[in-house]
Amino acid sequence: MTAGGRRRGVRRGAGHGRRPGPGRSRPAEGRPSQRMPQPDPAEVLVVGGGAAGSLAAIAAAEAGARVLLLEKMPRLGSKLLMSGKGRCNLTNRAPLDEFIAAFGETGSLLRNVFHRFFVDDLCRFFEAQDLSLKTERGGRVFPESGEAAAVVDVLMRELDRCGVMVRPASAVEAVLIQGGAVRGVALLRRDPVARGQGAPGARAAPAGAGGRAQEVQPTIPAPPTIPARAVVLATGGASYPQTGSSGDGYRIAEALGHRIIPPRPALVPLVLAEPIPREWRQVTLRHVRVTLLADGGTLDERFGEAFFVRDGIAGPAVLPLSRRAGAALEAGRRVEIILNLKPALSAEKLDARLQREFAAHGQPGSPWAILKQLLPLKLIAAMLVQWGIDPQMRGSEISREQRRRLRELLQSLRFQVRGLRPLAEAIITAGGVATNEVDPRTLASRHVAGLFLAGELLDIDAETGGYNLQAAFSTGWVAGRAAAEHVTARGSQT
Numbered sequence: 001m002t003a004g005g006r007r008r009g010v011r012r013g014a015g016h017g018r019r020p021g022p023g024r025s026r027p028a029e030g031r032p033s034q035r036m037p038q039p040d041p042a043e044v045l046v047v048g049g050g051a052a053g054s055l056a057a058i059a060a061a062e063a064g065a066r067v068l069l070l071e072k073m074p075r076l077g078s079k080l081l082m083s084g085k086g087r088c089n090l091t092n093r094a095p096l097d098e099f100i101a102a103f104g105e106t107g108s109l110l111r112n113v114f115h116r117f118f119v120d121d122l123c124r125f126f127e128a129q130d131l132s133l134k135t136e137r138g139g140r141v142f143p144e145s146g147e148a149a150a151v152v153d154v155l156m157r158e159l160d161r162c163g164v165m166v167r168p169a170s171a172v173e174a175v176l177i178q179g180g181a182v183r184g185v186a187l188l189r190r191d192p193v194a195r196g197q198g199a200p201g202a203r204a205a206p207a208g209a210g211g212r213a214q215e216v217q218p219t220i221p222a223p224p225t226i227p228a229r230a231v232v233l234a235t236g237g238a239s240y241p242q243t244g245s246s247g248d249g250y251r252i253a254e255a256l257g258h259r260i261i262p263p264r265p266a267l268v269p270l271v272l273a274e275p276i277p278r279e280w281r282q283v284t285l286r287h288v289r290v291t292l293l294a295d296g297g298t299l300d301e302r303f304g305e306a307f308f309v310r311d312g313i314a315g316p317a318v319l320p321l322s323r324r325a326g327a328a329l330e331a332g333r334r335v336e337i338i339l340n341l342k343p344a345l346s347a348e349k350l351d352a353r354l355q356r357e358f359a360a361h362g363q364p365g366s367p368w369a370i371l372k373q374l375l376p377l378k379l380i381a382a383m384l385v386q387w388g389i390d391p392q393m394r395g396s397e398i399s400r401e402q403r404r405r406l407r408e409l410l411q412s413l414r415f416q417v418r419g420l421r422p423l424a425e426a427i428i429t430a431g432g433v434a435t436n437e438v439d440p441r442t443l444a445s446r447h448v449a450g451l452f453l454a455g456e457l458l459d460i461d462a463e464t465g466g467y468n469l470q471a472a473f474s475t476g477w478v479a480g481r482a483a484a485e486h487v488t489a490r491g492s493q494t
Protein backbone atom coordinates (compact mmCIF):
# COMPACT_ATOMS: atom_id res chain seq x y z
CA MET A 1 0.00 0.00 0.00
CA THR A 2 1.09 3.49 -0.60
CA ALA A 3 0.84 6.85 1.00
CA GLY A 4 -2.22 9.00 0.76
CA GLY A 5 0.01 11.71 -0.68
CA ARG A 6 0.09 9.90 -3.97
CA ARG A 7 -3.67 10.11 -4.29
CA ARG A 8 -3.93 13.84 -4.47
CA GLY A 9 -6.86 15.59 -5.95
CA VAL A 10 -9.33 13.02 -4.68
CA ARG A 11 -12.33 14.82 -3.39
CA ARG A 12 -15.46 13.47 -1.87
CA GLY A 13 -18.79 15.17 -1.71
CA ALA A 14 -21.01 15.01 -4.76
CA GLY A 15 -20.81 11.64 -6.48
CA HIS A 16 -20.05 10.00 -3.21
CA GLY A 17 -21.48 6.67 -4.19
CA ARG A 18 -18.51 5.85 -6.41
CA ARG A 19 -15.48 5.56 -4.29
CA PRO A 20 -12.01 4.43 -5.25
CA GLY A 21 -11.33 0.91 -4.05
CA PRO A 22 -8.44 0.19 -1.73
CA GLY A 23 -5.14 0.84 -3.42
CA ARG A 24 -6.77 2.41 -6.49
CA SER A 25 -6.67 6.09 -7.19
CA ARG A 26 -9.30 8.14 -8.83
CA PRO A 27 -7.94 10.24 -11.63
CA ALA A 28 -6.83 13.58 -10.26
CA GLU A 29 -9.57 16.15 -10.54
CA GLY A 30 -7.27 19.08 -10.08
CA ARG A 31 -7.17 21.16 -6.98
CA PRO A 32 -10.71 21.35 -5.63
CA SER A 33 -12.32 24.59 -4.71
CA GLN A 34 -11.92 25.40 -1.06
CA ARG A 35 -14.41 24.09 1.44
CA MET A 36 -17.39 22.86 -0.47
CA PRO A 37 -20.43 22.51 1.74
CA GLN A 38 -20.97 19.03 3.09
CA PRO A 39 -24.69 18.43 3.17
CA ASP A 40 -24.73 14.77 4.17
CA PRO A 41 -23.95 13.53 7.65
CA ALA A 42 -20.50 12.11 8.22
CA GLU A 43 -19.91 8.42 7.67
CA VAL A 44 -16.64 8.33 9.60
CA LEU A 45 -16.02 10.29 12.78
CA VAL A 46 -12.43 10.78 13.81
CA VAL A 47 -11.97 11.64 17.47
CA GLY A 48 -8.77 13.59 18.17
CA GLY A 49 -6.91 16.01 15.93
CA GLY A 50 -3.32 15.03 16.65
CA ALA A 51 -0.92 13.24 14.32
CA ALA A 52 -2.92 10.00 14.26
CA GLY A 53 -6.37 11.58 13.97
CA SER A 54 -5.36 14.06 11.29
CA LEU A 55 -3.87 11.38 9.08
CA ALA A 56 -6.80 9.06 9.76
CA ALA A 57 -9.22 11.75 8.62
CA ILE A 58 -7.18 12.51 5.49
CA ALA A 59 -6.83 8.81 4.59
CA ALA A 60 -10.54 8.14 5.14
CA ALA A 61 -11.59 11.18 3.09
CA GLU A 62 -9.19 10.30 0.30
CA ALA A 63 -10.70 6.83 0.22
CA GLY A 64 -14.07 8.43 -0.40
CA ALA A 65 -15.73 8.66 3.01
CA ARG A 66 -17.50 11.72 4.39
CA VAL A 67 -15.42 12.54 7.44
CA LEU A 68 -15.92 14.72 10.48
CA LEU A 69 -12.93 15.31 12.75
CA LEU A 70 -13.81 16.15 16.35
CA GLU A 71 -11.13 17.80 18.45
CA LYS A 72 -11.49 18.68 22.09
CA MET A 73 -9.13 21.65 22.01
CA PRO A 74 -9.71 24.97 20.23
CA ARG A 75 -7.06 23.99 17.66
CA LEU A 76 -5.49 20.91 16.15
CA GLY A 77 -2.02 19.50 16.68
CA SER A 78 -1.05 21.05 20.01
CA LYS A 79 1.32 18.22 20.87
CA LEU A 80 2.81 18.16 17.39
CA LEU A 81 3.67 21.82 17.78
CA MET A 82 5.82 21.14 20.83
CA SER A 83 7.37 17.95 19.47
CA GLY A 84 11.10 17.76 18.97
CA LYS A 85 11.51 20.99 20.96
CA GLY A 86 9.37 22.75 18.37
CA ARG A 87 11.27 21.19 15.45
CA CYS A 88 9.16 18.01 15.16
CA ASN A 89 11.23 14.89 14.69
CA LEU A 90 8.75 13.33 12.26
CA THR A 91 10.26 9.94 11.74
CA ASN A 92 13.50 8.00 11.50
CA ARG A 93 15.39 6.46 8.61
CA ALA A 94 16.22 3.28 10.57
CA PRO A 95 15.52 0.04 8.68
CA LEU A 96 12.23 -1.69 9.49
CA ASP A 97 13.55 -4.24 12.00
CA GLU A 98 15.54 -1.64 13.89
CA PHE A 99 12.54 0.67 13.78
CA ILE A 100 10.25 -1.94 15.30
CA ALA A 101 12.88 -2.85 17.90
CA ALA A 102 12.70 0.75 19.18
CA PHE A 103 9.23 -0.12 20.50
CA GLY A 104 10.47 -3.03 22.61
CA GLU A 105 7.84 -5.67 23.19
CA THR A 106 5.05 -3.25 22.28
CA GLY A 107 6.18 -3.15 18.65
CA SER A 108 4.74 -6.39 17.29
CA LEU A 109 1.45 -4.78 16.20
CA LEU A 110 3.33 -2.38 13.99
CA ARG A 111 4.85 -4.77 11.47
CA ASN A 112 1.55 -5.03 9.59
CA VAL A 113 0.87 -1.34 9.94
CA PHE A 114 4.31 -0.30 8.67
CA HIS A 115 3.93 -2.67 5.79
CA ARG A 116 1.05 -0.47 4.63
CA PHE A 117 2.34 2.99 5.53
CA PHE A 118 5.92 3.59 6.53
CA VAL A 119 8.71 6.15 6.46
CA ASP A 120 8.87 6.64 2.69
CA ASP A 121 5.11 7.04 2.52
CA LEU A 122 5.12 9.64 5.26
CA CYS A 123 8.03 11.57 3.74
CA ARG A 124 6.37 11.50 0.33
CA PHE A 125 3.14 12.73 1.88
CA PHE A 126 4.84 15.79 3.33
CA GLU A 127 7.19 16.41 0.42
CA ALA A 128 4.21 16.32 -1.97
CA GLN A 129 2.94 19.33 0.00
CA ASP A 130 6.25 21.14 -0.54
CA LEU A 131 7.48 20.48 2.95
CA SER A 132 11.22 19.83 2.53
CA LEU A 133 12.65 17.37 5.00
CA LYS A 134 16.17 16.78 6.24
CA THR A 135 17.75 13.79 7.91
CA GLU A 136 20.00 14.43 10.87
CA ARG A 137 22.29 12.36 13.09
CA GLY A 138 20.82 9.01 14.04
CA GLY A 139 18.50 9.00 11.02
CA ARG A 140 16.14 11.54 12.59
CA VAL A 141 13.95 13.31 10.04
CA PHE A 142 12.84 16.92 10.57
CA PRO A 143 11.24 19.61 8.44
CA GLU A 144 14.08 21.52 6.81
CA SER A 145 12.64 24.76 8.16
CA GLY A 146 13.07 23.38 11.68
CA GLU A 147 9.47 24.31 12.46
CA ALA A 148 6.87 21.90 13.79
CA ALA A 149 4.26 24.47 12.79
CA ALA A 150 5.01 23.73 9.14
CA VAL A 151 3.96 20.12 9.73
CA VAL A 152 0.69 21.18 11.32
CA ASP A 153 0.08 23.60 8.44
CA VAL A 154 0.40 20.76 5.92
CA LEU A 155 -2.07 18.62 7.85
CA MET A 156 -4.53 21.51 8.06
CA ARG A 157 -4.28 22.20 4.36
CA GLU A 158 -4.72 18.55 3.49
CA LEU A 159 -7.74 18.18 5.77
CA ASP A 160 -9.23 21.17 4.03
CA ARG A 161 -8.33 19.95 0.55
CA CYS A 162 -9.86 16.52 1.20
CA GLY A 163 -13.05 18.11 2.44
CA VAL A 164 -12.76 16.84 6.00
CA MET A 165 -15.10 18.74 8.26
CA VAL A 166 -13.25 19.83 11.38
CA ARG A 167 -14.98 20.68 14.61
CA PRO A 168 -12.74 21.95 17.36
CA ALA A 169 -13.76 22.48 20.97
CA SER A 170 -15.79 19.28 20.71
CA ALA A 171 -14.93 16.73 23.35
CA VAL A 172 -16.30 13.27 22.77
CA GLU A 173 -17.55 11.56 25.87
CA ALA A 174 -18.56 8.15 24.54
CA VAL A 175 -18.88 6.04 21.43
CA LEU A 176 -22.48 4.93 20.95
CA ILE A 177 -23.07 1.32 19.98
CA GLN A 178 -26.09 -0.75 19.11
CA GLY A 179 -26.09 -4.44 18.33
CA GLY A 180 -22.30 -4.54 18.74
CA ALA A 181 -21.72 -1.89 16.06
CA VAL A 182 -20.87 1.80 16.13
CA ARG A 183 -23.80 4.19 15.84
CA GLY A 184 -22.06 7.49 16.55
CA VAL A 185 -20.60 9.47 19.42
CA ALA A 186 -21.89 11.45 22.36
CA LEU A 187 -20.29 14.79 23.02
CA LEU A 188 -19.41 16.12 26.38
CA ARG A 189 -22.15 18.46 27.59
CA ARG A 190 -19.80 21.32 28.25
CA ASP A 191 -18.95 21.41 24.54
CA PRO A 192 -19.70 25.09 23.84
CA VAL A 193 -21.16 24.30 20.42
CA ALA A 194 -23.45 21.67 21.88
CA ARG A 195 -24.74 24.32 24.25
CA GLY A 196 -25.70 26.44 21.29
CA GLN A 197 -22.86 28.92 21.49
CA GLY A 198 -21.57 28.16 18.02
CA ALA A 199 -22.88 29.53 14.77
CA PRO A 200 -24.10 27.24 11.98
CA GLY A 201 -21.80 25.72 9.35
CA ALA A 202 -18.57 23.99 10.44
CA ARG A 203 -15.46 24.46 8.42
CA ALA A 204 -11.74 24.02 8.67
CA ALA A 205 -9.90 27.28 8.43
CA PRO A 206 -7.07 27.20 5.90
CA ALA A 207 -3.54 27.31 7.13
CA GLY A 208 -2.23 30.83 7.23
CA ALA A 209 1.09 32.33 6.42
CA GLY A 210 1.94 32.67 10.09
CA GLY A 211 3.07 29.08 10.20
CA ARG A 212 1.03 28.32 13.33
CA ALA A 213 -1.78 25.83 13.77
CA GLN A 214 -4.85 27.75 12.80
CA GLU A 215 -7.76 28.47 15.03
CA VAL A 216 -10.62 26.53 13.50
CA GLN A 217 -13.98 28.14 13.89
CA PRO A 218 -16.63 25.90 15.39
CA THR A 219 -19.67 26.70 13.38
CA ILE A 220 -22.11 23.83 12.82
CA PRO A 221 -24.95 23.28 15.19
CA ALA A 222 -23.90 20.39 17.30
CA PRO A 223 -26.31 17.92 18.72
CA PRO A 224 -24.98 16.20 21.82
CA THR A 225 -24.81 13.03 19.74
CA ILE A 226 -23.48 12.63 16.23
CA PRO A 227 -24.44 9.57 14.21
CA ALA A 228 -21.91 7.67 12.11
CA ARG A 229 -21.14 4.15 11.01
CA ALA A 230 -17.46 4.22 11.86
CA VAL A 231 -15.36 5.94 14.51
CA VAL A 232 -11.60 6.26 14.61
CA LEU A 233 -10.55 6.86 18.20
CA ALA A 234 -7.25 8.76 18.21
CA THR A 235 -7.30 10.64 21.50
CA GLY A 236 -3.62 10.17 22.36
CA GLY A 237 -2.17 9.20 25.72
CA ALA A 238 -2.28 10.95 29.07
CA SER A 239 0.96 12.91 29.15
CA TYR A 240 1.17 16.67 28.66
CA PRO A 241 -2.60 16.94 29.36
CA GLN A 242 -2.49 20.65 28.55
CA THR A 243 -2.32 19.59 24.88
CA GLY A 244 -5.72 17.89 25.20
CA SER A 245 -4.51 14.31 25.57
CA SER A 246 -5.67 13.62 29.08
CA GLY A 247 -6.59 9.97 28.89
CA ASP A 248 -10.21 10.30 27.68
CA GLY A 249 -9.70 7.55 25.14
CA TYR A 250 -8.86 5.01 27.82
CA ARG A 251 -12.19 5.58 29.53
CA ILE A 252 -14.09 5.55 26.24
CA ALA A 253 -12.41 2.35 25.01
CA GLU A 254 -12.77 0.64 28.38
CA ALA A 255 -16.50 1.35 28.40
CA LEU A 256 -16.65 -0.50 25.06
CA GLY A 257 -15.05 -3.58 26.56
CA HIS A 258 -11.40 -2.92 25.71
CA ARG A 259 -8.68 -3.89 28.14
CA ILE A 260 -6.46 -1.00 29.15
CA ILE A 261 -2.84 -1.71 30.08
CA PRO A 262 -2.33 0.77 32.95
CA PRO A 263 -0.93 4.05 31.60
CA ARG A 264 2.47 5.00 33.01
CA PRO A 265 5.18 7.50 32.15
CA ALA A 266 7.76 6.65 29.50
CA LEU A 267 10.54 8.95 28.34
CA VAL A 268 10.39 10.95 31.54
CA PRO A 269 13.07 12.58 33.74
CA LEU A 270 14.50 10.57 36.64
CA VAL A 271 14.13 11.91 40.18
CA LEU A 272 17.42 11.68 42.09
CA ALA A 273 17.90 11.24 45.81
CA GLU A 274 20.84 13.65 45.99
CA PRO A 275 20.22 17.42 46.00
CA ILE A 276 21.22 18.98 42.67
CA PRO A 277 23.40 22.11 42.97
CA ARG A 278 21.52 25.07 41.51
CA GLU A 279 24.28 25.95 38.99
CA TRP A 280 24.24 22.41 37.59
CA ARG A 281 20.71 22.98 36.34
CA GLN A 282 22.01 25.54 33.87
CA VAL A 283 24.38 23.20 32.07
CA THR A 284 23.75 20.82 29.20
CA LEU A 285 26.17 17.93 29.38
CA ARG A 286 27.11 16.88 25.87
CA HIS A 287 28.65 13.60 24.77
CA VAL A 288 28.18 11.89 28.13
CA ARG A 289 27.43 8.26 28.88
CA VAL A 290 24.64 7.45 31.31
CA THR A 291 24.54 3.97 32.81
CA LEU A 292 21.49 2.66 34.64
CA LEU A 293 22.09 0.17 37.45
CA ALA A 294 19.74 -1.96 39.53
CA ASP A 295 21.19 -3.54 42.66
CA GLY A 296 24.65 -2.77 41.24
CA GLY A 297 24.15 -4.56 37.90
CA THR A 298 23.99 -2.67 34.59
CA LEU A 299 20.49 -2.51 33.08
CA ASP A 300 21.03 -0.11 30.22
CA GLU A 301 23.42 2.51 28.93
CA ARG A 302 22.98 5.57 26.67
CA PHE A 303 25.26 8.13 25.11
CA GLY A 304 24.39 11.73 24.28
CA GLU A 305 23.04 14.80 26.05
CA ALA A 306 21.82 15.09 29.62
CA PHE A 307 20.87 17.97 31.87
CA PHE A 308 19.88 18.36 35.46
CA VAL A 309 16.44 19.57 36.50
CA ARG A 310 15.30 20.72 39.95
CA ASP A 311 15.11 17.30 41.50
CA GLY A 312 16.64 15.05 38.90
CA ILE A 313 18.07 14.53 35.47
CA ALA A 314 16.61 14.64 31.96
CA GLY A 315 17.77 14.81 28.34
CA PRO A 316 17.95 12.49 25.35
CA ALA A 317 20.50 10.17 26.98
CA VAL A 318 18.40 9.83 30.12
CA LEU A 319 14.75 9.62 29.02
CA PRO A 320 15.07 6.21 27.31
CA LEU A 321 16.30 4.78 30.62
CA SER A 322 13.11 5.74 32.43
CA ARG A 323 11.07 2.71 31.43
CA ARG A 324 13.59 0.25 32.91
CA ALA A 325 14.28 2.50 35.87
CA GLY A 326 10.54 2.58 36.66
CA ALA A 327 10.20 -1.19 36.40
CA ALA A 328 13.24 -1.75 38.66
CA LEU A 329 11.93 0.71 41.24
CA GLU A 330 8.54 -0.99 41.20
CA ALA A 331 10.31 -4.28 41.85
CA GLY A 332 11.86 -2.71 44.95
CA ARG A 333 15.42 -2.68 43.61
CA ARG A 334 18.05 -0.06 44.40
CA VAL A 335 18.36 1.99 41.22
CA GLU A 336 21.32 4.23 40.40
CA ILE A 337 22.78 6.05 37.44
CA ILE A 338 26.43 6.64 36.67
CA LEU A 339 27.41 9.64 34.58
CA ASN A 340 30.60 9.37 32.60
CA LEU A 341 31.52 12.92 31.67
CA LYS A 342 34.59 11.78 29.72
CA PRO A 343 33.44 8.63 27.95
CA ALA A 344 35.82 9.05 25.01
CA LEU A 345 38.85 8.50 27.28
CA SER A 346 39.86 5.19 28.85
CA ALA A 347 40.70 5.34 32.55
CA GLU A 348 44.43 5.18 31.64
CA LYS A 349 44.19 7.95 29.08
CA LEU A 350 42.25 10.16 31.48
CA ASP A 351 44.84 9.47 34.19
CA ALA A 352 47.66 10.47 31.83
CA ARG A 353 45.74 13.61 30.88
CA LEU A 354 45.26 14.53 34.56
CA GLN A 355 48.95 14.03 35.26
CA ARG A 356 49.79 16.39 32.40
CA GLU A 357 47.32 18.97 33.70
CA PHE A 358 48.68 18.72 37.25
CA ALA A 359 52.24 19.18 36.00
CA ALA A 360 51.24 22.18 33.92
CA HIS A 361 49.49 23.95 36.81
CA GLY A 362 52.15 24.80 39.36
CA GLN A 363 50.43 27.82 40.90
CA PRO A 364 48.27 27.87 44.03
CA GLY A 365 44.63 27.55 43.00
CA SER A 366 45.40 24.80 40.50
CA PRO A 367 42.33 22.59 41.17
CA TRP A 368 39.99 25.22 39.70
CA ALA A 369 42.29 25.84 36.72
CA ILE A 370 42.57 22.09 36.08
CA LEU A 371 38.82 21.50 36.24
CA LYS A 372 38.32 24.42 33.87
CA GLN A 373 40.17 22.37 31.24
CA LEU A 374 37.87 19.43 31.78
CA LEU A 375 34.36 20.60 32.63
CA PRO A 376 31.74 23.26 31.86
CA LEU A 377 32.35 26.29 34.10
CA LYS A 378 29.10 25.95 36.01
CA LEU A 379 29.92 22.45 37.20
CA ILE A 380 33.25 23.36 38.73
CA ALA A 381 32.36 24.85 42.12
CA ALA A 382 30.18 21.91 43.16
CA MET A 383 32.67 19.45 41.69
CA LEU A 384 35.46 20.94 43.81
CA VAL A 385 33.31 20.30 46.87
CA GLN A 386 32.75 16.69 45.78
CA TRP A 387 36.45 16.30 45.11
CA GLY A 388 37.06 17.47 48.69
CA ILE A 389 40.32 19.16 47.82
CA ASP A 390 41.90 22.38 49.10
CA PRO A 391 41.25 24.76 46.20
CA GLN A 392 44.50 26.61 46.97
CA MET A 393 46.73 23.62 46.22
CA ARG A 394 49.33 23.51 43.46
CA GLY A 395 49.04 20.80 40.81
CA SER A 396 52.23 19.12 41.97
CA GLU A 397 50.82 18.76 45.51
CA ILE A 398 47.81 16.68 44.44
CA SER A 399 48.23 13.12 45.64
CA ARG A 400 47.71 9.93 43.66
CA GLU A 401 44.61 9.19 45.76
CA GLN A 402 43.20 12.67 45.04
CA ARG A 403 43.87 12.09 41.35
CA ARG A 404 42.03 8.76 41.52
CA ARG A 405 39.11 10.47 43.24
CA LEU A 406 38.92 13.09 40.47
CA ARG A 407 39.02 10.39 37.82
CA GLU A 408 36.13 8.69 39.55
CA LEU A 409 34.11 11.90 39.65
CA LEU A 410 34.70 12.53 35.97
CA GLN A 411 33.90 9.03 34.81
CA SER A 412 31.68 7.52 37.51
CA LEU A 413 29.53 10.26 38.99
CA ARG A 414 26.94 8.22 40.85
CA PHE A 415 23.37 9.16 41.83
CA GLN A 416 20.58 7.19 43.39
CA VAL A 417 17.30 7.21 41.45
CA ARG A 418 14.36 7.76 43.77
CA GLY A 419 11.55 7.78 41.21
CA LEU A 420 10.23 9.12 37.94
CA ARG A 421 8.63 12.49 37.25
CA PRO A 422 4.83 12.12 36.84
CA LEU A 423 2.94 10.96 33.76
CA ALA A 424 1.94 14.54 32.94
CA GLU A 425 5.63 15.29 32.24
CA ALA A 426 6.34 12.21 30.17
CA ILE A 427 7.08 12.55 26.45
CA ILE A 428 4.99 9.46 25.89
CA THR A 429 2.46 7.34 27.76
CA ALA A 430 3.30 3.66 28.00
CA GLY A 431 0.30 1.36 28.31
CA GLY A 432 -3.08 1.95 26.72
CA VAL A 433 -5.52 -0.13 24.70
CA ALA A 434 -4.22 -3.72 24.59
CA THR A 435 -2.93 -4.32 21.07
CA ASN A 436 -4.17 -7.92 20.91
CA GLU A 437 -7.70 -6.53 20.91
CA VAL A 438 -7.31 -4.82 17.55
CA ASP A 439 -6.87 -6.40 14.12
CA PRO A 440 -3.25 -5.58 13.15
CA ARG A 441 -4.19 -5.22 9.46
CA THR A 442 -6.93 -2.65 9.98
CA LEU A 443 -6.70 -1.55 13.63
CA ALA A 444 -10.37 -2.46 13.93
CA SER A 445 -11.64 -3.21 17.40
CA ARG A 446 -12.26 -6.89 18.04
CA HIS A 447 -15.17 -5.89 20.30
CA VAL A 448 -17.14 -3.31 18.34
CA ALA A 449 -17.78 -3.31 14.60
CA GLY A 450 -16.95 0.04 13.04
CA LEU A 451 -14.54 1.12 15.78
CA PHE A 452 -10.88 1.71 14.87
CA LEU A 453 -8.08 2.74 17.21
CA ALA A 454 -4.92 4.66 16.40
CA GLY A 455 -1.95 6.51 17.85
CA GLU A 456 -0.61 6.78 21.34
CA LEU A 457 -3.95 5.58 22.73
CA LEU A 458 -2.77 2.08 21.83
CA ASP A 459 -0.28 0.25 24.02
CA ILE A 460 2.72 1.21 21.88
CA ASP A 461 5.65 3.40 22.86
CA ALA A 462 9.15 3.80 21.58
CA GLU A 463 12.38 5.57 22.29
CA THR A 464 13.06 9.11 21.17
CA GLY A 465 14.09 9.55 17.54
CA GLY A 466 10.86 10.07 15.58
CA TYR A 467 9.52 6.55 16.13
CA ASN A 468 6.48 7.61 18.12
CA LEU A 469 5.23 10.10 15.57
CA GLN A 470 5.71 7.66 12.72
CA ALA A 471 3.66 5.13 14.70
CA ALA A 472 0.93 7.73 15.24
CA PHE A 473 0.87 8.73 11.55
CA SER A 474 1.00 5.12 10.33
CA THR A 475 -1.67 3.77 12.65
CA GLY A 476 -3.79 6.82 11.83
CA TRP A 477 -3.47 6.23 8.11
CA VAL A 478 -4.28 2.51 8.38
CA ALA A 479 -7.23 3.07 10.73
CA GLY A 480 -8.63 5.89 8.58
CA ARG A 481 -8.36 3.89 5.39
CA ALA A 482 -9.95 0.85 7.03
CA ALA A 483 -12.78 2.95 8.49
CA ALA A 484 -13.56 4.27 5.00
CA GLU A 485 -13.51 0.75 3.61
CA HIS A 486 -15.85 -0.33 6.43
CA VAL A 487 -18.49 2.27 5.58
CA THR A 488 -18.05 1.61 1.88
CA ALA A 489 -18.52 -2.12 2.32
CA ARG A 490 -21.55 -1.61 4.56
CA GLY A 491 -22.95 0.99 2.23
CA SER A 492 -22.79 -1.41 -0.69
CA GLN A 493 -24.53 -4.13 1.31
CA THR A 494 -27.52 -2.00 2.23
Ligand SMILES: Cc1cc2nc3c(=O)[nH]c(=O)nc-3n(C[C@H](O)[C@H](O)[C@H](O)COP(=O)(O)OP(=O)(O)OC[C@H]3O[C@@H](n4cnc5c(N)ncnc54)[C@H](O)[C@@H]3O)c2cc1C
Pocket: 047, 048, 049, 050, 051, 052, 053, 070, 071, 072, 073, 076, 077, 078, 079, 080, 082, 083, 084, 085, 088, 089, 090, 091, 170, 171, 172, 173, 234, 235, 236, 237, 239, 240, 243, 244, 245, 246, 247, 248, 249, 426, 427, 428, 454, 455, 456, 457, 465, 466, 467, 468, 469, 470, 472
Ligand atom coordinates in the same frame (compact mmCIF):
# COMPACT_ATOMS: atom_id res chain seq x y z
C1 LIG B 1 7.15 17.50 24.52
C2 LIG B 1 6.99 16.37 23.55
C3 LIG B 1 7.86 16.25 22.49
C4 LIG B 1 7.72 15.18 21.60
N1 LIG B 1 8.57 15.11 20.53
C5 LIG B 1 8.46 14.07 19.67
C6 LIG B 1 9.28 14.00 18.52
O1 LIG B 1 10.04 14.93 18.20
N2 LIG B 1 9.18 12.89 17.73
C7 LIG B 1 8.29 11.87 18.01
O2 LIG B 1 8.26 10.88 17.27
N3 LIG B 1 7.46 11.96 19.06
C8 LIG B 1 7.51 13.03 19.88
N4 LIG B 1 6.65 13.11 20.94
C9 LIG B 1 5.58 12.09 21.06
C10 LIG B 1 4.50 12.36 19.99
O3 LIG B 1 4.25 13.75 19.95
C11 LIG B 1 3.22 11.62 20.31
O4 LIG B 1 3.50 10.25 20.45
C12 LIG B 1 2.19 11.81 19.20
O5 LIG B 1 1.91 13.17 19.03
C13 LIG B 1 0.91 11.06 19.50
O6 LIG B 1 -0.03 11.37 18.51
P1 LIG B 1 -1.57 11.04 18.72
O7 LIG B 1 -2.27 11.63 17.54
O8 LIG B 1 -1.75 9.62 19.03
O9 LIG B 1 -1.98 11.83 20.03
P2 LIG B 1 -2.01 13.40 20.31
O10 LIG B 1 -1.04 14.12 19.48
O11 LIG B 1 -1.89 13.51 21.78
O12 LIG B 1 -3.45 13.84 19.81
C14 LIG B 1 -4.62 13.44 20.47
C15 LIG B 1 -5.68 14.49 20.22
O13 LIG B 1 -6.93 14.02 20.71
C16 LIG B 1 -7.61 15.08 21.34
N5 LIG B 1 -8.57 14.53 22.28
C17 LIG B 1 -8.31 13.92 23.47
N6 LIG B 1 -9.45 13.55 24.06
C18 LIG B 1 -10.46 13.92 23.24
C19 LIG B 1 -11.88 13.83 23.30
N7 LIG B 1 -12.50 13.27 24.35
N8 LIG B 1 -12.63 14.33 22.28
C20 LIG B 1 -12.03 14.92 21.22
N9 LIG B 1 -10.68 15.04 21.10
C21 LIG B 1 -9.91 14.55 22.10
C22 LIG B 1 -6.51 15.86 22.01
O14 LIG B 1 -6.91 17.18 22.31
C23 LIG B 1 -5.39 15.78 20.97
O15 LIG B 1 -5.46 16.86 20.06
C24 LIG B 1 6.72 14.19 21.80
C25 LIG B 1 5.83 14.33 22.86
C26 LIG B 1 5.95 15.41 23.73
C27 LIG B 1 4.97 15.54 24.86
